[in-house]
Amino acid sequence: MSSTYTLDQLLPGQSGRVTRVGGEGALRRRLMDMGLVAGVDVMLLKRAPLGDPLEYKLRGYHLSLRKSEAQTIQVDLQ
Amino acid sequence: MAAQTLTIALAGNPNVGKSTLFNALTGSRQHVGNWPGKTVEKKEGFFQLGGWNTQVVDLPGTYSLAAFSVEERIARDYVIQEHPDVVVAVVDASNLERNLYLVTQFIELEMPLILVLNMSDMAHNRGIRIDPKQLSVALGGTPVVETVGSRGTGLEALKATLERVIKQGQSAPAVQLDYGEELEAELSKLEAEIASVGALAEQGKPRWLALKLLENDAEVVAAVRKMGCSSLLDAASEMIDRITESSGEDPETLITSARYSFVARTVSGAVTRPETFMRTRSDRVDSIVTHKIWGLPIFLAMMWLVFQLTANVSAPYLDWTDSLINGPLARGIQALLMLFGLHGTWVESLVIDGIVAGVGGVLVFVPVLLFLYTAIAVLEDSGYMARAAFVMDRLMRSIGLNGKSFLPLLIGFGCTVPAVYATRTLEHENDRKLTAFIATFMSCGARLPVYAIFGAAFFGAAAGNLVFSLYILGILIALATGIVAKRTIYRNAPPQPFVLELPPYRMPTPRNLVTHVWERTSGFVRKAATVILSCSIAIWLLMAIPTHAGVGEFNAVAPEDSLFGTVSQVIAPVFAPAGFGNWQSAGSLLTGFLAKEVIIGSMSQIYVGGSEAIASEDENLPTLGEEISGIVTSFAQATVLTAQEFINIIPRTINLIPVFSVPEAQFLPATEEEEDTGPLSQALMNSFTPLAAVAFNVFVLLYVPCMAATTAMRHEFGTRMMAYQLAYTIVIAWVAAVLVYQIGSLLGIGTA
Numbered sequence: 001m002s003s004t005y006t007l008d009q010l011l012p013g014q015s016g017r018v019t020r021v022g023g024e025g026a027l028r029r030r031l032m033d034m035g036l037v038a039g040v041d042v043m044l045l046k047r048a049p050l051g052d053p054l055e056y057k058l059r060g061y062h063l064s065l066r067k068s069e070a071q072t073i074q075v076d077l078q
Numbered sequence: 079m080a081a082q083t084l085t086i087a088l089a090g091n092p093n094v095g096k097s098t099l100f101n102a103l104t105g106s107r108q109h110v111g112n113w114p115g116k117t118v119e120k121k122e123g124f125f126q127l128g129g130w131n132t133q134v135v136d137l138p139g140t141y142s143l144a145a146f147s148v149e150e151r152i153a154r155d156y157v158i159q160e161h162p163d164v165v166v167a168v169v170d171a172s173n174l175e176r177n178l179y180l181v182t183q184f185i186e187l188e189m190p191l192i193l194v195l196n197m198s199d200m201a202h203n204r205g206i207r208i209d210p211k212q213l214s215v216a217l218g219g220t221p222v223v224e225t226v227g228s229r230g231t232g233l234e235a236l237k238a239t240l241e242r243v244i245k246q247g248q249s250a251p252a253v254q255l256d257y258g259e260e261l262e263a264e265l266s267k268l269e270a271e272i273a274s275v276g277a278l279a280e281q282g283k284p285r286w287l288a289l290k291l292l293e294n295d296a297e298v299v300a301a302v303r304k305m306g307c308s309s310l311l312d313a314a315s316e317m318i319d320r321i322t323e324s325s326g327e328d329p330e331t332l333i334t335s336a337r338y339s340f341v342a343r344t345v346s347g348a349v350t351r352p353e354t355f356m357r358t359r360s361d362r363v364d365s366i367v368t369h370k371i372w373g374l375p376i377f378l379a380m381m382w383l384v385f386q387l388t389a390n391v392s393a394p395y396l397d398w399t400d401s402l403i404n405g406p407l408a409r410g411i412q413a414l415l416m417l418f419g420l421h422g423t424w425v426e427s428l429v430i431d432g433i434v435a436g437v438g439g440v441l442v443f444v445p446v447l448l449f450l451y452t453a454i455a456v457l458e459d460s461g462y463m464a465r466a467a468f469v470m471d472r473l474m475r476s477i478g479l480n481g482k483s484f485l486p487l488l489i490g491f492g493c494t495v496p497a498v499y500a501t502r503t504l505e506h507e508n509d510r511k512l513t514a515f516i517a518t519f520m521s522c523g524a525r526l527p528v529y530a531i532f533g534a535a536f537f538g539a540a541a542g543n544l545v546f547s548l549y550i551l552g553i554l555i556a557l558a559t560g561i562v563a564k565r566t567i568y569r570n571a572p573p574q575p576f577v578l579e580l581p582p583y584r585m586p587t588p589r590n591l592v593t594h595v596w597e598r599t600s601g602f603v604r605k606a607a608t609v610i611l612s613c614s615i616a617i618w619l620l621m622a623i624p625t626h627a628g629v630g631e632f633n634a635v636a637p638e639d640s641l642f643g644t645v646s647q648v649i650a651p652v653f654a655p656a657g658f659g660n661w662q663s664a665g666s667l668l669t670g671f672l673a674k675e676v677i678i679g680s681m682s683q684i685y686v687g688g689s690e691a692i693a694s695e696d697e698n699l700p701t702l703g704e705e706i707s708g709i710v711t712s713f714a715q716a717t718v719l720t721a722q723e724f725i726n727i728i729p730r731t732i733n734l735i736p737v738f739s740v741p742e743a744q745f746l747p748a749t750e751e752e753e754d755t756g757p758l759s760q761a762l763m764n765s766f767t768p769l770a771a772v773a774f775n776v777f778v779l780l781y782v783p784c785m786a787a788t789t790a791m792r793h794e795f796g797t798r799m800m801a802y803q804l805a806y807t808i809v810i811a812w813v814a815a816v817l818v819y820q821i822g823s824l825l826g827i828g829t830a
């Protein structure tokens with residue numbers, strides 16, 4: 001059984017599989033449009049020098065999210 | 079058959095090479111403007127395809143066709159309402175998965191489609207193999223063309239495919255996405271109902287409308303409501319509830335997932351990727367550029383470099399342009415007027431002081447903009463701009479802005495005009511507007527001469543403190559404005575997501591740079607010409623018209639007796655609470671709208687008496703040959719000086735650290751520009767108290783940006799935004815100046 005984390009809790013280099021995208025409205029839609037839907041694998045690459053935002057890799061490209069946005073996405077650790 | 083016009087639309091994610099393809103297809107036959115009522119750029123062009131005159135429309139780069147961002151709405155409305163004959167979907171072949179997501183939405187729209195796999199060189203380098211035939215089959219027979227836009231490879235194949243598709247009678251891809259049993263069942267019910275309402279046909283195909291209703295798409299829902307089909311809306315919302323209840327997810331989520339599953343299946347059938355995770359060169363660059371420790375210094379260094387380029391390195395060419403216009407050009411026109419016997423008449427004065435000066439006012443910005451746009455294009459095309467936003471977001475967010483706002487604000491210290499245009503790099507319209515709005519408070523280079531003259535006159539060795547405080551005041555007002563705006567006007571605006579793609583680093587291609595830079599710079603010249611010209615002529619007229627009999631004739635009147643003087647006298651009392659309620663100050667401030675450094679020129683003319691004629695009557699005019707060689711040599715000198723300034727960025731940067739003092743390179747002997755400011759200083763000290771002088775400088779810092787910046791504002795954001803800015807800056811400037819003067823007086827500082 002893997003426990004549930006949110007995307008911002010990954011460590012650099014760690015991957016998770018998205019289980020749920022929370023939030024609402026335009027932000028949620030934007031996240032999903034960028035490919036963050038249930039079942040996709042996402043890896044945290046690094047944090048910005050000031051700790052926020054975060055850089056992820058998914059579907060073969062790099063995406064940056066703010067911590068507050070990453071918190072709305074639930075993942076299972078791999 | 080030449081009369082027949084075809085229309086094709088280019089669509090795709092941002093940064094996939096759409097503009098490059100657009101330029102390659104249309105060459106110079108293109109027009110750049112804005113989409114009606116939006117600050118989003120619209121590009122249209124023409125080319126000959128077979129026997130058809132073909133119009134190409136470059137749609138804004140978007141990731142989706144949801145109706146959330148302005149760009150998405152524009153792209154979607156265009157396709158639905160204008161029915162282009164073919165949509166050419168440009169995708170980045172090295173990043174197929176995310177790119178195809180947008181393509182699925184064009185498939186849903188049932189539009190005739192061609193898929194262009196651009197950047198196929200990048201895909202190849204990364205070991206990604208795409209089978210175009212397989213891909214085409216999976217996408218229901220959509221023709222697939224591979225291109226390398228930056229090299230023009232595949233362009234002929236694209237044209238041939240377009241021609242073939244047109245000749246065969248274009249049809250939509252023969253494929254439907256499968257959204258799962260439950261959704262499909264509800265979809266077909268809804269579809270049937272929609273099909274029975276004839277009036278809905280022009281809003282889109284029934285299946286697409288049904289999908290959008292289930293996605294609860296705000297625009298489609300509103301459109302259907304307007305048609306009075308509320309039963310349809312009720313049915314849809316019941317379905318949404320039912321689906322959400324039974325599957326635990328709302329239809330919007332299910333539909334998005336279904337699109338991505340379709341993409342994943344398509345990609346896995348047609349694409350082979352290298353097994354091992356390759357660490358690309360781009361990754362290595364990135365690990366330095368956004369490094370925990372180096373990230374910020376590198377960012378600051380980049381920004382400093384761009385600032386130096388626009389503020390100092392462009393200066394020699396700026397001076398050259400200026401002297402070209404006011405020297406040979408003005409003299410040439412004067413000679414021409416003399417031929418027509420107009421020498422010494424008001425016509426000559428109008429042409430030289432009004433028109434030529436006005437044209438000059440536009441053209442002097444060209445060198446600055448060329449440098450700015452080159453720098454921006456390099457930053458954007460290389461992929462650094464997105465990293466800059468990544469690195470700075472945290473800081474800028476605390477003042478309600480976005481990481482990308484930093485650059486325009488910094489450029490504002492050089493010149494407000496390029497700063498306004500630099501806001502184009504921001505994604506969201508609100509951020510763009512706010513950043514441009516407050517960029518004017520960054521004290522630009524043209525304001526410095528004013529501070530310097532006043533500082534030297536009133537504070538001697540302590541002049542630096544005045545200058546420094548003014549810069550800080552500008553920054554504080556900008557920040558306060560930003561914070562207040564976020565709390566008030568933008569209070570109800572939804573928070574802008576910072577969901578930002580970080581594209582791989584790429585070498586910018588010169589051809590692309592040149593087109594970008596040329597497009598944008600010429601855009602400014604076209605837009606600015608009329609406004610700046612009319613302002614110059616208006617001020618000239620004011621100065622030329624005498625207000626009462628006996629004080630002089632048209633175009634031969636002292637400033638205080640002209641209409642200009644009268645207007646200044648009327649305005650002057652407004653500034654009394656700020657300590658400078660004389661007409662001379664008011665008048666200089668009026669001319670400051672032309673360009674802020676003009677304030678000093680006006681003041682010396684008013685206080686000391688003008689003595690700056692271009693060429694006095696009996697001076698020996700240079701011959702044409704001399705003029706030309708003069709232009710050429712001064713251009714060569716400007717080029718050398720530019721190189722010198724470029725090199726001097728290094729010592730100048732090192733010298734920022736107090737203990738160092740590295741000499742700057744000097745290729746040419748310095749020409750002493752003797753500016754005799756003694757009499758002016760004396761006159762200023764006679765008519766200003768030190769406190770009033772400070773208040774005056776505060777006003778100069780904050781009041782309306784010059785007309786060129788105002789024009790840029792209108793060009794980018796429309797007349798209303800421009801008017802807001804004018805009003806706001808005047809009020810702020812007045813309040814700040816009055817506060818300085820009144821508080822200072824109360825405390826008894828600098829009143830004597």
Ligand SMILES: Nc1nc2c(ncn2[C@@H]2O[C@H](COP(=O)(O)OP(=O)(O)OP(=O)(O)O)[C@@H](O)[C@H]2O)c(=O)[nH]1
Nearest residue numbers: 092093094095096097098139197226227228459590
């Ligand atoms: N390697 C490579 N680079 C390309 C190719 N096509 C375009 N580029 C480069 O990619 C960059 C982006 O190209 P643009 O044409 O500005 O992209 P766009 O899609 O119009 O971008 P937006 O204006 O942001 O929507 C430029 O530096 C191009 O020179 C290609 O096929 N291969």
